[in-house]
Structures are given as C-alpha cells and as structure tokens.
Amino acid sequence: MKKRIAIVDLGGQYCHLIGRRLRDFSVTAEIYGPDVSPKELAMHAGIILSGGPSSVYEAGAPKVQPAILELKRPILGICYGHQLLAQMLGARVEKGSGEYGPTKLSVSAEDRLFADLPKEQLVWMSHGDTVNQLPAQLIPLASTEQCPNAAFADPANGFYGVQFHPEVVQTEYGRDILGRFVSSICGLEIRSDGKDRVQKLLESIRTRVGNKSVFFLVSGGVDSTVAFVLCSKALPKERILGLYVDTGLMRKREKEDLVVNLASIGLVDRLRIKDETRLFLDKLKGVVDPEEKRRIIGGLFVDAQSRTMAECGIDEGQWLLGQGTIYPDTIESGGASGRAAVIKTHHNRSPEILALLEKGLVIEPLAEFYKDEVRELGRLLGLQPKLTNRWPFPGPGLAIRCLCTRNPEKATRLEKPLEALMESSDCEGVVIPIKSVGVQGDSRTYKHVVALRHRQQHLDYEMLQSLSTKLCNVHTTTNRVIALITGPATGLMDVFVKPATLTEERLEMLREADFIVRRRMEQAKLAEKVWQFPVVLAPISFRAGEAIILRPVNSEDGMTADFARLPTDLVHEMADEIISLRKGKIDAVFLDVTSKPPATIEWE
Numbered sequence: 001m002k003k004r005i006a007i008v009d010l011g012g013q014y015c016h017l018i019g020r021r022l023r024d025f026s027v028t029a030e031i032y033g034p035d036v037s038p039k040e041l042a043m044h045a046g047i048i049l050s051g052g053p054s055s056v057y058e059a060g061a062p063k064v065q066p067a068i069l070e071l072k073r074p075i076l077g078i079c080y081g082h083q084l085l086a087q088m089l090g091a092r093v094e095k096g097s098g099e100y101g102p103t104k105l106s107v108s109a110e111d112r113l114f115a116d117l118p119k120e121q122l123v124w125m126s127h128g129d130t131v132n133q134l135p136a137q138l139i140p141l142a143s144t145e146q147c148p149n150a151a152f153a154d155p156a157n158g159f160y161g162v163q164f165h166p167e168v169v170q171t172e173y174g175r176d177i178l179g180r181f182v183s184s185i186c187g188l189e190i191r192s193d194g195k196d197r198v199q200k201l202l203e204s205i206r207t208r209v210g211n212k213s214v215f216f217l218v219s220g221g222v223d224s225t226v227a228f229v230l231c232s233k234a235l236p237k238e239r240i241l242g243l244y245v246d247t248g249l250m251r252k253r254e255k256e257d258l259v260v261n262l263a264s265i266g267l268v269d270r271l272r273i274k275d276e277t278r279l280f281l282d283k284l285k286g287v288v289d290p291e292e293k294r295r296i297i298g299g300l301f302v303d304a305q306s307r308t309m310a311e312c313g314i315d316e317g318q319w320l321l322g323q324g325t326i327y328p329d330t331i332e333s334g335g336a337s338g339r340a341a342v343i344k345t346h347h348n349r350s351p352e353i354l355a356l357l358e359k360g361l362v363i364e365p366l367a368e369f370y371k372d373e374v375r376e377l378g379r380l381l382g383l384q385p386k387l388t389n390r391w392p393f394p395g396p397g398l399a400i401r402c403l404c405t406r407n408p409e410k411a412t413r414l415e416k417p418l419e420a421l422m423e424s425s426d427c428e429g430v431v432i433p434i435k436s437v438g439v440q441g442d443s444r445t446y447k448h449v450v451a452l453r454h455r456q457q458h459l460d461y462e463m464l465q466s467l468s469t470k471l472c473n474v475h476t477t478t479n480r481v482i483a484l485i486t487g488p489a490t491g492l493m494d495v496f497v498k499p500a501t502l503t504e505e506r507l508e509m510l511r512e513a514d515f516i517v518r519r520r521m522e523q524a525k526l527a528e529k530v531w532q533f534p535v536v537l538a539p540i541s542f543r544a545g546e547a548i549i550l551r552p553v554n555s556e557d558g559m560t561a562d563f564a565r566l567p568t569d570l571v572h573e574m575a576d577e578i579i580s581l582r583k584g585k586i587d588a589v590f591l592d593v594t595s596k597p598p599a600t601i602e603w604e
C-alpha cells in the first residue's frame with residue numbers, strides 16, 4: 001500500500017504548509033518540483049498540486065506532465081494547482097476580479113471532499129485568475145460571490161480542485177477537507193497523535209554536528225532560544241556558545257529578559273553579549289528601502305559573529321553557525337526550491353548566510369517547523385510559558401517597524417466609486433502615499449496604504465474588516481488599510497507624509513510606544529490571546545508629528561493572519577497613552593485592519 005502523498009511545488013507560499021498539515025495526520029508528504037516524472041508520482045497514494053504566483057496562460061508558467069492524469073492516482077489542485085488541473089482537463093482560466101483574505105464559500109453539490117461539512121463556510125482566498133467554463137465531466141462543487149467554480153470534482157478519476165487554501169487555519173474546514181482527500185479519496189489512514197519529535201531532533205543534531213561545536217546568534221526570541229536549548233541538550237555544554245548582538249534595534253528590556261531566561265535553564269555562562277548599537281545605526285543612516293535595511297542588518301550580524309569568533313580564538317573550521325530559522329523565514333525569502341516569490345529577505349537569509357549555508361557551515365534544527373510547533377517543542381524542553389508564548393519579534397527589529405521615506409507627499413482622495421462605499425459606512429478614506437509590503441496571489445506586493453476615519457471615531461471591527469477586504473480587492477494599488485483610533489478632529493484630507501530616516505530619537509519613541517502596548521496587554525491579561533502585536537512608527541503627519549500604528553494579529557503560524565479584535569476601550573486607552581508620550585511628536589494612532597493576505601504582518 002502506498003502511504004505517502006506527493007506535493008508538487010508550483011511556487012506557492014503555502015506549499016510546505018500542506019506538508020505540515022499532513023504531518024499533523026501522521027501522513028508523510030514529499031515535495032517535488034514541477035519537472036517531477038509521472039513515474040515518480042505513481043509511487044504515491046495521491047498528488048497535491050500547490051498554489052503559485054504565476055498565471056497558467058502565461059509563457060513560462062510552471063506545468064506538470066499531462067501523463068500524470070493517466071496514473072490512476074487522486075489529484076487535488078489548490079489555487080494555482082486548481083487552475084492548472086482545470087486547464088489540463090479542458091476548462092478555461094482567465095483573469096478574474098481577484099479575492100484576497102476571508103471569503104464566503106457556498107457548497108452546491110454532494111461529494112466526498114465536503115462530506116458532512118456545512119454548505120456555507122469561510123475560506124481563505126488569494127488569487128487573481130479564475131476557472132471558467134468547466135467541461136462536462138467536471139462537476140462544480142462550490143462557488144463564492146466572485147468565483148463561480150471555487151471547487152470542482154471529477155469523482156470517477158479522483159480529480160479535485162479548490163480555488164481556496166485548505167491548508168491555512170483561517171479556512172474554517174480546511175483541515176477536514178484535506179483530511180477527506182487523504183483518507184476517503186486517497187485511502188490513507190490518518191492519525192493525529194504527536195510523535196517524539198524532541199528525541200528525533202536531538203539525534204539529528206548530533207549526527208549533523210559530529211565532533212564540531214555550534215556558535216549561535218541568539219535574539220531572546222522563541223525560535224533562537226529553542227534552537228539554542230535543543231543544541232545544548234544534544235551536545236556537551238562546552239560545545240555551544242551563544243552571542244547576543246545588541247543592535248540598538250531591540251525592544252525595551254529585551255537583553256535583560258534573555259539573561260533571566262537563560263539563567264533559569266543554566267545556560268547563561270554560554271552567552272556572550274556584544275554592544276554594536278553605534279555600528280548598526282551608522283550603517284543604516286539614510287536607508288529607506290526595506291529590503292536594503294534587511295540586507296545591511298543581515299550582513300552586520302554575520303560580521304559581528306565572525307569578529308566574536310576571532311576574538312574568542314574560535315577556529316572557524318571546528319564550528320557551525322546555529323540559527324533558529326523556522327520554515328516561514330525560508331519560504332518568504334524565496335523558498336528552498338527557488339520557485340517561490342521573495343516576500344521579504346529575512347535577516348537569516350542574507351547573502352552572507354546563504355554563502356555559509358552553501359558551504360554546509362550552518363545548522364538550523366527548526367528549519368522545517370512552524371511557530372506553533374516550535375512553541376510546543378519549547379514546552380516539551382521545559383521552557384517557561386512566558387518565553388514560549390512570547391510574541392515573535394523579527395531579527396531586523398525596530399528598524400523595519402520605523403518607516404522611512406525620502407520625499408514629502410500629500411494624501412489623495414479615493415476614487416469616486418470607493419468614496420460612495422465610504423459614505424455608506426459613515427467613513428472618510430484617503431490614500432496615504434506610503435508603501436508597505438503585502439503578499440497577494442503568492443507574490444510580493446509593495447503598495448500604498450488607505451487610511452479610514454469613522455466620523456464618530458467608532459471602531460466597528462466587522463465593518464472595518466469588510467471595508468478593508470473590499471478596498472484591497474478593488475483598489476489595486478492598495479494592500480493595507482488602517483483605521484484612525486485617535487487623532488485631530490480635522491479629518492484626513494490634510495494628512496501628508498514627511499521625509500524621515502532611522503534616528504535614535506524615532507527609535508526611542510517607537511520603543512516607548514511598544515512598551516506601553518506590551519504593558520497594557522499584560523495588565524489586561526490579553527498578551528497570550530494575540531499571536532503578535534507589532535507597533536509601527538510611520539511619518540504620516542497631520543500637523544508636525546507622526547503616527548503610530550497598532551498591528552495586533554491572530555495567527556497560527558505567521559503565514560496567514562487576521563487582525564485581532566481587542567476590546568475597543570483598551571485600544572482607545574493605549575492610543576491615548578501613546579499620543580501623550582511626547583508632546584507634539586505623535587499626531588495620531590491608527591489600527592491596522594488588514595488580514596494577511598493581502599498585507600503581511602510586518603509593514604516592511
């Protein structure tokens with residue numbers, strides 16, 4: 001009996017996540033490129049075609065060999081995979097109106113894929129193309145408002161396509177749909193008990209490291225701490241050494257917390273601390289492009305590591321560089337396969353690190369895992385919940401939360417049809433000429449932000465979610481929407497963006513605002529109820545100051561996210577405290593009301 005599932009990676013952001021979902025069922029998946037031979041695929045119980053950033057009708061778009069349709073193996077196409085499978089079976093794929101984020105799906109036909117699931121369900125979409133004109137043998141199974149063939153089936157052959165992403169947690173019954181494909185359609189037994197991952201990981205670390213030692217860059221975050229602790233359990237303690245680089249871009253009390261955490265597990269004597277604040281700020285002076293910031297920071301980390309190794313008399317040939325890289329860091333930086341689009345070059349995927357990886361000098365014990373799995377590993381290793389539940393904090397730190405621009409520019413009105421949409425919601429909206437990173441249809445976007453202001457400054461989350469989804473779907477130069485929490489009563493028409501760079505003063509202001517948020521969330525006992533809570537400083541000005549943007553999100557693994565619906569009283573209290581932080585320096589506080597996709601969690 002063939003027990004594995006083959007996943008064909010067509011460049012999707014969530015391709016590896018499909019494998020992770022199957023791992024939850026104790027089903028093994030292997031990921032192949034589109035050039036995989038049908039003979040290879042025939043060794044599997046079923047085939048999943050992943051999503052991807054291309055259009056099936058474009059020259060050079062990834063294709064699979066038509067012979068895979070003759071293998072008598074069930075096939076499930078997801079997003080781009082759905083479009084590709086539909087096209088191979090004779091349907092037409094065309095540019096559609098695009099759907100990103102939460103979408104209502106109506107199931108219209110009985111089938112094993114949706115067996116016993118509600119007819120109306122919430123799914124997660126991220127596509128620009130649509131499948132039209134199904135040939136007779138394909139049964140339409142479900143639709144959405146914009147997408148007539150959101151799912152189809154050829155039950156006799158076991159061919160299925162879903163336009164949405166069942167692998168992301170926001171798809172309400174995604175786990176069930178994948179489970180039905182694997183069990184009732186591919187005939188595999190599914191189980192959901194955890195395996196002894198820690199033991200396996202320790203063994204693989206020992207094999208990989210041999211008689212070398214591991215030098216770690218630790219940030220105090222969950223991933224690098226769990227990876228550091230894993231290595232310290234796998235190897236004699238004297239064969240590991242951690243370095244904390246104080247970049248001047250960290251949160252308030254970060255360094256002190258790390259020391260306390262490492263002391264509680266007996267590892268503090270394996271830690272070195274290096275103050276590089278001046279160097280980081282000097283090198284980042286005047287840099288406004290987010291990818292450029294990331295490249296510089298990544299390079300400086302590696303540079304600090306080599307200098308420390310030299311200072312400690314460590315022979316490079318005897319050491320591996322340890323990193324707490326988790327899977328989303330790799331995929332968003334362009335993926336291991338090289339087919340996925342670059343969303344952000346995470347600092348642990350800088351060219352310098354890639355060169356070390358190429359030479360086999362890096363060990364990343366968590367490279368296959370997602371954040372929630374890493375937290376679980378941390379718990380299994382006996383780390384304190386305060387550490388394992390910490391909000392993720394990106395390696396480049398506050399540098400990518402302190403937005404910079406070169407040119408002053410005024411906000412502009414929304415186009416007429418959108419103005420009408422605003423009016424009907426009692427809102428005012430403007431396009432802010434500041435860009436932020438997004439992920440739409442598996443590709444990176446870098447687009448403008450729309451700011452909304454409810455005339456009574458009322459935060460109606462469902463209305464804001466619906467406006468934000470519509471705005472990003474319709475207004476194609478926008479990938480993010482923010483709502484004013486508190487600010488001048490003059491309205492948004494006078495808003496402008498002013499030139500700003502990374503300065504110590506701005507970083508300090510952001511650090512204080514971030515600290516207010518953390519303290520208030522902890523006091524309200526809500527810190528563990530949200531997945532992450534970035535606080536962003538943007539040179540969006542009403543008078544002479546700037547704006548702070550609150551970005552609380554719910555997520556499972558960081559690959560997709562929803563903005564968190566915090567009690568509105570708390571949001572207003574935080575905003576009021578932030579605005580009074582530095583007189584005249586902060587004009588307004590906004591709440592980011594965009595899901596991922598279309599926006600990413602961080603702005604840069």
Ligand code: XMP
Pocket residue numbers: 294328329332343344345346347348392393394395396532558559596599600601602603
């Ligand atoms: P985005 O912004 O892409 O982020 O939705 C997903 C998760 O990854 C974190 N992130 C990073 N973590 N180095 C990191 O260690 C980075 O360069 C980086 N960029 C984003 C982000 O905070 C979120 O948790």
